[in-house]
Amino acid sequence: MSRGLDVRANERHFVELKDYIESIRDSQGLLMQTLHKAQEIFGYLPIEVQKFISSELDISLAEVYGVTTFYTQFNIEPKGKHKIGVCLGTACYVKGARSILDQLAKELDIEVGQTTADNLFTLEATRCLGCCGLAPVIMIDQDVYGKLEANNIPEILAKYRD
Amino acid sequence: MNIYRSHVLVCGGTGCSSSKSAEIMEKFQEKIEEVKLDKEVQVLATGCFGLCEEGPVVIIYPEGSFYARMTVDRVDEIVEEHLLKGRVVRKYLYRESAKEEKLKALNEVDFYKKQERVALRNCGLINPEDINEYIARDGYFALGKVLTEMTPEEVINLIKDSGLKGRGGAGFSTGMKWSFAAASKSDQKYIICNADEGDPGAFMDRSVLEGDPHSVLEAMAIAGYAVGASKGFVYVRAEYPIAVHRLEIAIKQAKELGLIGNNLFNRAFDFDIEIRLGAGAFVCGEETALMQSIEGKRGMSRNKPPFPANKGLWGKPTIINNVETLANIPQIILNGPEWFKSFGTEKSPGTKVFALGGKINNTGLVEVPMGITLREVIYDIGGGCPNGKEFKAVQTGGPSGGCLTNLHLDTPIDYENLTAVGSMMGSGGMIVMDEDNCMVDIARFFLDFTVDESCGKCTPCREGTKRMLEILDRITEGKGTIEDLDRLERLALNIKETSLCGLGQTAPNPVLSTIRYFRDEYEAHVNEKRCPSGVCQSLLKYIITMDCKGCTKCARICPTGAIEGKVREIHIIDQEKCIKCGACVETCTFHAIIKK
Incomplete structure (x- = not known):
């Protein structure tokens, strides 16, 4: 479990979120948009942020939590500095994405969904990234690496370790 | 200029x-x-x-x-x-x-x-971030035409006449859908563009949004006029940042020129469009789940009827059309239904965009007239399998579709034919597989996907697909029995019959079609405990060949001490002790260890 968010240290972020909520208050179905924005601001959606959204939008915490955990893109745990997404779309899968994923798990010594002890990398399996022409593909933060083989992995990771 | x-x-x-x-x-x-x-x-x-x-x-x-x-x-x-x-x-x-x-x-x-570009006509030709380039290609002319020259009924009839069917998968008549919503009485109606393209290996909707976003916006406004809606939503995957960015620009530019907004073409018709982002839930491509998500709830599907055209978003009549469907509409309005019907087959007129991927030379996006054969798409356009490998199967329709074999290569592609052979059109993903792909493993892959994406509301889908996955896991681990195949088929048919929405109703298709066409592979897994394609890890054996020079490197690296042999003599792997980690293969400098 996360250690909890220091609400006072993040006051600025709560103000920013509140401003956003005020700016869209006239439209309908606000919860999803608010969660997207909150994750952009805080990086993830700890329970403190969910409570804040619950009281601002007047939606029960149970429902906010329910929606947050339904969608895979919303995270309630903090992520590592670099997010590694291994595409497990069909095109990548038939071209050997599984061995790329296994190699990454081995190199980082973590399993899918986990973060390394030094908080540097989070390893995730993602849905189709839509660049099937480059299969198999991984994405580290905003950079896409395509046409990979398992032995390319150490070299790529090294770039992010400095 | x-x-x-x-x-x-x-x-x-x-x-x-x-x-x-x-x-x-x-x-x-x-x-x-x-x-x-x-x-x-x-x-x-x-x-x-x-x-x-x-x-x-x-x-x-x-x-x-x-x-x-x-x-x-x-x-x-x-x-x-x-x-x-x-x-x-x-x-x-x-x-x-x-x-x-x-x-x-x-x-x-x-x-x-062999391609005919209707939905993709502007992709790769215009700058998608400049509305003037779209207008120069007759953009927004169709909206002008319907607003100034046609009644809403005429628009609906024209779309009905064209025979256009929804390109998102199910293939329902677009014109019929519109007429249902037009007939519903309400103070507020909505148009939704479904851009939650979740099928792994399908990226046509994303390419239309990235390459020609205005064609979709224009079609939404036309649909709004036809059914009497003043508000539209584009529900798009958050995983598509470029598409979202270009849509934002397109909406802003269209508003500046008065092509979206109030009093369009001075005809007292208002239409506004908003973007809503998905958050990574495949089920939200199903229309009732999608509407829940726009409303800010968990994306769980519900029973139909009532259909969205009667009771949709916030209980109001709603039309949900897929991106590719919409991209066809301005061209149909401008060129007429007869022109559209000149492409494709009698029952499925027009073209379809396919995303070709997997083991194929020309990976990419193709738009072809309906009725073209799989052979033409895979060999003439796609260039066949690379590295001289033999074609084994093509998967159409994503996790809802099935795998077809070389027996089907000459089947003309349309909605009816693909369904008849146990697959479906789906959104248009087409993944080619060669002799190195194991069909049991592929079926397991798709089921793993649907188990993960099931929303959990109805039991057949939530529990049934999980049980099927467990059986497939057993088979790929060499613990399956021949009775498991019957069990799989029985479960699959039950899930198809009783699931609440399209996700569950189609989830067993990849399993059923692979059992139907590749039964021998399943039987090899359960009877001989062998994976003919050499994919299923637990069924593989590592064997040392005559090329072994007896360097002892492998024996030293083996974590379980499964390799025995003297210096300069051929080594042997004890299959009982081997955990199939592959460390020996990596370390062998003579390529003397093979997987079989």
Whole structure:
């Protein structure tokens, strides 16, 4: 479990979120948009942020939590500095994405969904990234690496370790 | 306005952007300024050209020269030779277009020859971030035509006449859908564009949004006029940042020119469009789940009826159309239903965009008339399987579809035929597999996907697919029995019959179709505990061949001490002790250890 968010240290972020909520208050179905924005601001959606959204939008915490955990893109745990997404779309899968994923798990010594002890990398399996022409593909933060083989992995990771 | 003599079109689709097409574009701009051609040559980023395999792609008009697999350091030479001296740089052209003495133009190469571009007509031709380029290609003319010359009934009848069917998968008549919503009485109705393209291996909707976003916005406004809706939502995956960005620009530009907003074409018709982002839930591509998500709830589907056309978003009549369906509409309005019906088959008129991927030479996006055969798509356009491997199967329709074999290669592609052979059209993903792919493993892969994406509301889908996955896991681990195949089939039929929404009703298809067409592979797994394609890890054996020199390296690295042998003698692996980690294969310098 996360250690909890220091609400006072993040006051600025709560103000920013509140401003956003005020700016869209006239439209309908606000919860999803608010969660997207909150994750952009805080990086993830700890329970403190969910409570804040619950009281601002007047939606029960149970429902906010329910929606947050339904969608895979919303995270309630903090992520590592670099997010590694291994595409497990069909095109990548038939071209050997599984061995790329296994190699990454081995190199980082973590399993899918986990973060390394030094908080540097989070390893995730993602849905189709839509660049099937480059299969198999991984994405580290905003950079896409395509046409990979398992032995390319150490070299790529090294770039992010400095 | 400046008239340019040459245009350099750089693909800005997701595939090419991932291989740094933005840097190539910058370099072109830089170099063109350096040689003072910037008044004569324009550099543009466009949407996807389709042939992603050869990316990053650059096309120079008026010649139509197709430069493939571009790199930044080729730019100088191309600018100096081609743009300055007028000499096409043959060695960098797409190999097929430079094969013969006379250069082949873009539309003459095999990949494009059989294609008919309706939904993709502007992709790769216009700058998607400039509304004027869309207007120059007759953009918003169809909206003008319906608002000034046609009644809503006439619009609906025209779409009905065209025979256009929803391109998202199920293939329901678009015109019929519109007429239901038009008949519902309500103070407020909605139009939703379903851009939650979740099928792994399908990226046509994303390419339309990235390459021609206005065609979708225009069609939404036309639909709004036809059914009496004043508000539209585009529900798009958050995983598609480029598409979202271009949609935002497109909506802003259309509003500035008064093509979206109030009192359009002075006809007292208002239409506004908002973007809503998904958050990574496959089930939200199902229309009732999608509406829940827009309302800000968990995306769980519900029973139909009531259909969305009667009771949809916030209980109001709602039309939900897929991106590709919408992209066809302005062209149908402008050219008429007869023109549209001139493509395709009697029951399925028009074209369909497919995303070709997997073990195929020309990976990319193709738009072909309905009725074309799988053989034409896979061999004539796609160029067959690479590295001389043998074609084994093609998977259509994503996790809802099935695997087809070479028996089906001459089946004309349309909604009815694909369903009849146990697959479906789906959104248009087409993944080719060769002899190295294990069909049991592929079925397991798709089921793993649906188990993960089931929303959990109805029992058959939530529990049933999980049980099926457990059986498949057993089979791929060599613990399956022949009775498991019957169990799988029985469960699959029950789940199809009793699930609440399309996700569960179609989830067993990949399993059923692979059992139907590749039963021998399943039987090899359960009877002989063998994976014929050598994919299922637990069924593999590591064997040391005669090439072994007896260097003892493998015996030393084996974590379980399963390898025995003396120096300079052939080593042997004890299969009982072997945990199949593969460490020996990696360490062997003589390639003497094989997986079998």
